[in-house]
Structures are given as structure tokens and as C-alpha cells.
Amino acid sequence: xxxxFSFKVYAILLMAVLSFNSCQDEFEEINTGDEPQxxxxxxxxxxxxxxxxxxxxxxxxIVDGAxxxxxxxxxxxxxxxxxxxINSREDLHLIEEIFDEIDDxxxxxxxxxxxxxxxxxxxxxxxxxxxxxxxxxAECKEGGxxxxxxxxxxxxxxxxxxxxxxxxxxxxxxxxSDKDLRIFFDGLDDDDLVSFNFPITLxxxxxxxVEVNGNEELARVIENAKDACDEDDDDDYNDDDFDEEDIxxxxxxxxxxxxxxxxxxxxxxxxxxxxxxxxMEDGNVVLKNRLTLDxxxxxxxxxIGENGATVTLNIESITDFNLxxxxxxxxxxxIKLINGESNRIIMKKVCEDDEPKDPxxxxxxxxxxxxxxxxxxxxxxxIDRLLGYEFKFMAEGVVTLSNGIxxxxxxxxxxxxxxxxxxxxITMGDEPGVSFEWPLSDLRNDRLKFEVExxxxxxxxxxxxxxxANDGDVPEIRNIMMGGEWNVASYxxxxxxxxxxxxxxxVQFMADHQxxxxxxGQAFGAGLWRALRDSEEGLKVYLNFGDSFPFDELTDDWTLxxxxxxxxELKDISGGDGSISTLVFEKP
Numbered sequence: 001x002x003x004x005f006s007f008k009v010y011a012i013l014l015m016a017v018l019s020f021n022s023c024q025d026e027f028e029e030i031n032t033g034d035e036p037q038x039x040x041x042x043x044x045x046x047x048x049x050x051x052x053x054x055x056x057x058x059x060x061x062i063v064d065g066a067x068x069x070x071x072x073x074x075x076x077x078x079x080x081x082x083x084x085x086i087n088s089r090e091d092l093h094l095i096e097e098i099f100d101e102i103d104d105x106x107x108x109x110x111x112x113x114x115x116x117x118x119x120x121x122x123x124x125x126x127x128x129x130x131x132x133x134x135x136x137x138a139e140c141k142e143g144g145x146x147x148x149x150x151x152x153x154x155x156x157x158x159x160x161x162x163x164x165x166x167x168x169x170x171x172x173x174x175x176x177s178d179k180d181l182r183i184f185f186d187g188l189d190d191d192d193l194v195s196f197n198f199p200i201t202l203x204x205x206x207x208x209x210v211e212v213n214g215n216e217e218l219a220r221v222i223e224n225a226k227d228a229c230d231e232d233d234d235d236d237y238n239d240d241d242f243d244e245e246d247i248x249x250x251x252x253x254x255x256x257x258x259x260x261x262x263x264x265x266x267x268x269x270x271x272x273x274x275x276x277x278x279x280m281e282d283g284n285v286v287l288k289n290r291l292t293l294d295x296x297x298x299x300x301x302x303x304i305g306e307n308g309a310t311v312t313l314n315i316e317s318i319t320d321f322n323l324x325x326x327x328x329x330x331x332x333x334x335i336k337l338i339n340g341e342s343n344r345i346i347m348k349k350v351c352e353d354d355e356p357k358d359p360x361x362x363x364x365x366x367x368x369x370x371x372x373x374x375x376x377x378x379x380x381x382x383i384d385r386l387l388g389y390e391f392k393f394m395a396e397g398v399v400t401l402s403n404g405i406x407x408x409x410x411x412x413x414x415x416x417x418x419x420x421x422x423x424x425x426i427t428m429g430d431e432p433g434v435s436f437e438w439p440l441s442d443l444r445n446d447r448l449k450f451e452v453e454x455x456x457x458x459x460x461x462x463x464x465x466x467x468x469a470n471d472g473d474v475p476e477i478r479n480i481m482m483g484g485e486w487n488v489a490s491y492x493x494x495x496x497x498x499x500x501x502x503x504x505x506x507v508q509f510m511a512d513h514q515x516x517x518x519x520x521g522q523a524f525g526a527g528l529w530r531a532l533r534d535s536e537e538g539l540k541v542y543l544n545f546g547d548s549f550p551f552d553e554l555t556d557d558w559t560l561x562x563x564x565x566x567x568x569e570l571k572d573i574s575g576g577d578g579s580i581s582t583l584v585f586e587k588p
Contacts, residue, residue: 037215038163042190045219050185052222053178054120054148062095063111066137068147072116072124079109081495082571082580085562094561098573098580120148121186122179151205152225159197160184167193247302247309247327251279254351256335263320265342277347287315311337321345359414362422362440366393369465371448372530372542374557376433380456383433384555388513388528388542391461401431403528404512410435424450434459468532473539477531480563481509485518489586491554501550506588517548525551541570554583
């Protein structure tokens, strides 16, 4: 790892602060056993120590493409036209979410300069433009060969001693972190002598802790561990790297439903959307049409190389898939196979255990808590007026649907249909939008999805228990939102700025999930709102403005990007066409 600046003066000052003692009357003689306990600052063992304490910059490769540096928070990027403030490592997942939303689009990321980067030796440098960043990134060694050793870590605090040429102790320093340790070594001359106060403890990548009692043992532990794990330092942020054990178990465990197919730049999703891949341990693969039950049998194999995992398919009767594919995990239970720019397969893992087969099991699941409507679709048309409504499934087959003020009552039952699928039958006379026999298609975490793909019917429900009272974030978010009136400071839909349409209006988030829409301080419309933690997508804000023009355009389930006492930032990525919307509320 290249050092960008010398921190020698700073390191010497730091050692003084850390009680570095140099009084000659405090000299101590070094251990004079068989193994010398002092090492030179430029020795091979000292270099291993410094590499182990080197800062890993690979976690933000999706932004800077360089494992030996990382960008200091906060900073701002523009992703496919959407401006995001990155305040933590967790925010980097927002970028991946935008990139992954549409598999066939071209992704763009622009960093808004200036930024501050941190190098492997914890040096901080201000970067004013993309050319300067690219120059630094070019000096990184990608593919797992950068200087930092990530498969083993020191357990702090540790004490180190320095010695003079006569091997008498001249000082000591207590280090509390990798940064302290790197700065300490950077402050030494090459021929300075240093020793650890053994025993010290190291922690391996798998959590195993090893006690070390001497320099020779220290070097051996680091050498043995440095290549024992995948440091994931390559520039492919989205690979969610497979190893041999992972790829075998991940593909073989359950069948895979085809969600999308691109063949030589031709979208063939409709040809294969009813197909299912079943990978066998013996290297065979069965491709089955779920509707006609026709089967095609072939073989599959995989390799793990410098560019990640690849899967080769050979199916005699269906040749569209007979290629060598790079394989990536793109989300929980989803994979994407890519061959060049013009061929890809997107699949979803569906295990039998994902769905309860006993009607009583699903009945009890439904009765445990309330269920919020995330989506209702009838014959391809989304019924936005029901977004955020709450189902309560009760005993004796009674179900209610409420927006917090008005409540409808109906009946419900769980049965098996002729195909052996669980079906939730709802009858609610004054709300035909939900009256249907809904086949269960997905049960994951706290979410239920019912779907009939052939006629484009879909119902998605999110479980909410005790109105999220035990979720520390959600009640706090609700309190902030109910803290007065809010103006629309910005509304941008797919690049079109429509903020001016909301000048002179404000909204007030009230109790019982109600919204009041105001013009000149006078209420003229109402709606429904909810803040909750979505099991799939994090913190969400559901807005349903009904017919309150122009706010009806804002009806959606929004992802919460950030919130303060004076500002709320929301975003939405539409699944169909990949359009991005951002909505910002601010206090007047």
C-alpha cells in the first residue's frame, strides 16, 4: 500500500500524548531468552504487523472503485439522476438498490466534489476532481492483492516498547486501534527497535481468537491467516462473492423460478417466465414448464476464478441457455446470470418451506397482528386508494379493513385450491377491490404476497404488530412527522421538477394515521399516512392522498432516506419502468 503523506511528526506527537517515556533512569533490560523480543521497524514481521493494521477501503468500491482508499462520510453522489447523501456504510446499499432495480439499464454514478479520502495508513486527503481520484485509484492493487491483511485482526488494547541500540527499554505506548498502531510504526525509523508486551491476542476471520507469545509466533499466525479468507477486494461491488461451498448449496437447495430473460438483446421473458430451474448435486439440471409440466434435462457445472463464479449450462432441447454465465446474488433469494452485455437470466429462489401448506398455519399467522396493504392490483391496474389500509383478521372468519377513521367488515377463509395452493378468500361487500380468492405466492419474514400472474391480480400485505410500538425508530419518526405543518420543498419525478405545483399548500400528519391537506392554512383535503419498517425494504412512509389534487400524485409507498425535525427526504423507484421520484418536505 502506498503511503501518500508522511505522518512521522504527527506520530511522534501522538506517542508523547500516549505517555511515551524516555527517561534514561527508567531503562529496563529486554528479555534475553532464546528468541529476541525486539524487532527492527523495517523487519518482515513489522511489515506484516503494519499490513494487518492497514485500513480496508473496499467497502465503498461501488463509489470509488478502489480498495486501498475510502471516502470520508458524509458526501454526496448522483445515481442515475437521483442525488443521495451518503452518511454511513448502510447508505451505500441505497446505491446498489438503484443499480439493481432495473437489470437492463445503464447505471451512472457521479461524485460531487470536493471529497476527503482516507488511505490505508489513515492519511486523509482532499480530492477536488474525478481525475485526481482516478489517479489514486489506479495505484490500488485490485483482485485481493492490495496491501491490507483482512483475515486476521489485533485485539486491543496492546502495549509496545521501544529500545535503544543496547536493547534497553526507552519508552512504551498503549495502542487502542489499528489507526494508533499504524501511526506508531509510521513514526519509527527503519532501524528503530520495538517489541510487543506479550502475550497478545489476534482474532481470525471466523471469530477464533489466538494468543501469541512471541514475534516468531506472531509472524506465523499472520502468514497462515492472510490468505485464509476472501477479502472481497475486487471492483465488482455487486457480486456478493460465491465460494465453492456456497454455490453448491445455494443453487441446489431449492428450485429457481425464471423472472426475466434477455437473449442476444431480445427480451424473451414471456417465453420462459413459467419455467423453473432445478439444479441437482450430480451435475444434472431440469428445466420445467410450470404450466405444461414439460421438462428439459441437461447438465450444469461451475468454476470459481479471479472474476468470481461462473455457471455453464448445457440443455440439449433448449439452447438459449447454453452459455457460460457469470453468476451474482442481487438480493435475498435472487440471482442474476450474465453473459456479455446482451444475455442475462434473472431468477428467484422458491423453496417449499417458504409457504405453509397447512391452512391452519396461515390462519394463525394472519390473526397474530395487523396487516397493511402495500399493493393491490386488479387486472394490471393498481388500486392506489387502498394503499396503507389495515386488515385485521379475527376469529370466526371476521375481517375488517380500516383507514383509521372508516372501517369495513367482511369475511375471510383459508383453503387449498385444486392445485394444492393456499388461497385466502375475502368477501367485503362495500370494498370490491379486495374481494377475491387470493392464491398465496410468497411468505417471507413479515410480508405476504398473493398473486395470479395470468390475469395480473396481486395483493401484498405487510405485517405490523402493536403498531410498531416496540420499534425504537418508527415511533420517533412518527413523532417528528406529527410535529407541525410541512411544505413540499421538492418533488421530482423521473427528472421532471413539479415542485411549483405545490406552492401555497402544506400538509399535516395527524394521529390515527390521518393527513390534512391545507391551502393558505385552511384544510381542503384529507388522506392516510403510515410510517413503518418494511421487512423487505427498510423504513417506509406510506402516503395516500385520495382525490386531494395535486397531492394525489404523491400517493405511493416511499422509502425514507433521511429525517430531521425540519426536513423529510423520501424516494421511490418504480419497478416497472425504473423511473425515480424524490419527495422532500420541510417545515415552513
